[in-house]
Each structure stands twice: as C-alpha cells, then as structure tokens.
Amino acid sequence: MIVEKMKIEDYEEIYLLWSEASGITLRVVDDSKDGIDRFIKRNPNNSFVCRIDGKIIGCILCGHDGRKGFIYHTVVKQNQRGKGIGKRLVHQAINSLKEEQITKIGILVNSDNKQGNDFWTSLGFEFFNDLDYGLLPINKLNI
Numbered sequence: 697m698i699v700e701k702m703k704i705e706d707y708e709e710i711y712l713l714w715s716e717a718s719g720i721t722l723r724v725v726d727d728s729k730d731g732i733d734r735f736i737k738r739n740p741n742n743s744f745v746c747r748i749d750g751k752i753i754g755c756i757l758c759g760h761d762g763r764k765g766f767i768y769h770t771v772v773k774q775n776q777r778g779k780g781i782g783k784r785l786v787h788q789a790i791n792s793l794k795e796e797q798i799t800k801i802g803i804l805v806n807s808d809n810k811q812g813n814d815f816w817t818s819l820g821f822e823f824f825n826d827l828d829y830g831l832l833p834i835n836k837l838n839i
C-alpha cells in the first residue's frame with residue numbers, strides 16, 4: 697500500500713471512485729477536472745491517494761485557506777474498507793495541514809450519511825446542532 701500526493705493525472709480514476717461511493721455529492725464545476733486541477737494547484741500538499749498494485753483504492757481531497765483546513769471527498773473502495781486506509785489518509789492530510797500551521801479543520805458530511813458521520817466521529821470530529829450552513833452559489837451551473 698502506497699500513500700502519495702494527489703496529482704491531476706489521477707483525476708479519472710479518482711472521479712470514478714467518488715462516483716461509485718454513496719454519500720458523496722459531486723458538483724459539475726467544482727469536481728470537474730479543471731475544478732480539481734485549480735484546487736490541487738492552490739493546495740499542492742494536502743490531498744492524497746492510496747494505491748494497491750498501482751490502482752487507487754482510496755483518496756482524500758483536502759486544502760486550506762491559510763486559516764482553516766477543510767476535508768472533502770474522502771473515499772475508500774468498498775472492498776477495502778475496515779483496514780485503516782481511511783484513517784491513514786485522514787492522518788496524512790491532518791499532518792500536512794499541521795506542517796502549514798493550520799490549527800483547525802472542517803468537514804461537511806451529508807446528514808443522512810450514517811457511515812460517514814460515524815467514521816468522522818470516531819476520529820474525534822464534533823458535529824454541531826446549533827449552526828446553520830449557508831451557501832451562496834455564484835456559478836449557477838455548479839449543481
């Protein structure tokens with residue numbers, strides 16, 4: 697098993713992995729190849745893939761704005777779950793954020809994604825019931 701930084705050359709394999717996973721919402725613009733390329737260029741040290749026999753079996757999309765880190769689209773192939781791969785990817789991303797002096801990390805998980813919410817809670821993430829999430833869609837194509 698090899699964990700390495702995500703590269704745009706990994707996009708097709710990563711997108712397929714995201715598409716096959718339940719609980720992930722993919723956006724037309726943000727999750728397009730151009731969108732992910734922009735994200736990786738802005739945050740070149742924080743997103744990772746995990747490979748077995750050259751095939752990507754897990755990935756984490758992570759970045760920061762200089763103040764707060766954010767984790768998006770963390771997925772491990774269904775037949776590889778329960779082996780610590782997701783935790784390893786999360787710890788790799790957290791360590792990369794610490795190296796860049798980021799002191800807190802946010803995540804968004806669909807409220808009906810029980811498996812995802814259980815995973816994040818097991819890693820110490822806290823969810824708040826007294827916050828409302830607001831979003832202003834600037835690009836109406838990004839559905």
